[in-house]
Amino acid sequence: MMEFSIWDLIRNLGVGAAWTLGLSLTAFVLGGVVGLLVLAARVGPWPRLNRLAKAYIVVFQGTPLLMQLFLVFFGIALAGVDVPAWLAAAIGLTLFTSAYLAEIWRGCVEAIPKGQWEAAASLALSWGEQLREVILPQALRIAVAPTMGFSVQVVKGTAVTSIIGFAELTKTGSILANATFQPFLVYGLVALGYFLLCFPLSRFAARLERTFHARSH
Template sequence: MGQSFAVGYLAFLLKGALWTVGLSTIALICGGVLALIVALCRISTLRWLRVATALYIQIIQGTPVLVIIFLMYFGLPSLGLTVSPLAAASVSLSVYVSAYLGESWRGSIQSVPQAQWEAAECLALSRVQRMTKVILPQAIRIATPPTVGFMVQIIKNTSLASVVGFVELVRAGQIVNNTIFQPFVIYLLIAFLYFLMCYPLSMLSRRLENKAGGQSYA
């Protein structure tokens, strides 16, 4: 890499990669909680709630993540709410995750065979009991492969946080490049680090899909 590319620069990039993982984890956890609420609202018996969450999903999925980040970081201060780059990125990515995973999990819940729903009703279980004891455990198995695969998209989208100054992997690379001016080496290394983070998840998702494909309901 040349003498100018010191070990300190590599350490700085690795620190940025850790922040990428951290931001991805925050988005997955917070977005996952919101996604579960969205999914349950989408199958609610209340029509207005189904319509409202469907509209929410359409709006978020139709809006670029970058625009959501801009709204959080530059828009909220105009309303008197100042947010840090980390907070803006975390909230924006969590909202993005909630819309996409919420719709995906809704499909997983509704993919549980109708016979399972009917069997739960025959046991005289309440709606909450049917969901927690019968439907959701099966839906989780269906939803796991696409959820793991979607984590790759979360990791990639954390790069957008660099536009508001949050120092994740891409922003760390920009800072290093502005110091030593070796863009080819730096961005090639960044691409390699993203590959190391994303490839195992892609392989795990594919393995889980193959495993789920070989299973059937009794």
């Protein structure tokens, strides 16, 4: 059996953590872009698209992330396309993230008084201009805290991608735990890794929230 020093563990877990971070960033950025589109579909003046977006959100919020990953991973494979685990993980998490962000942001958009839409509309701004120039800048301020809060959920959510074999932090941890017979030490380090990723995000969210509150314009 191979001997692992504590440094070997940390070095290997570091690589896994980097994958976790990369996957989180990918899911968050792509999920944000898709989420913005879903948001527009959800709140825009198109009844049919509204219902579709609502269904999208309900489906992704109403099923476990793990099932979504399985469906993406095995579903695409069923169509004859071989999906690598990292791609399935990225797609699954992006869909999941987009649904949650769209719903969080919808709440923020709906918190803006109706009079703001009406004033912008009466100035002949199109719906998209009303959203872009008047509603979103105001909604952004209230969206910062819940959005950053959700980003912590995304980081922790990446752990389930270990089940389809993506070698992020948790998967790396379970491999090392099996190889070293020291699960408590290894998973302790894994937990520490997640904490080191998530804690700065929480702090950053709190700081952003204070800045946005202090600067009222």
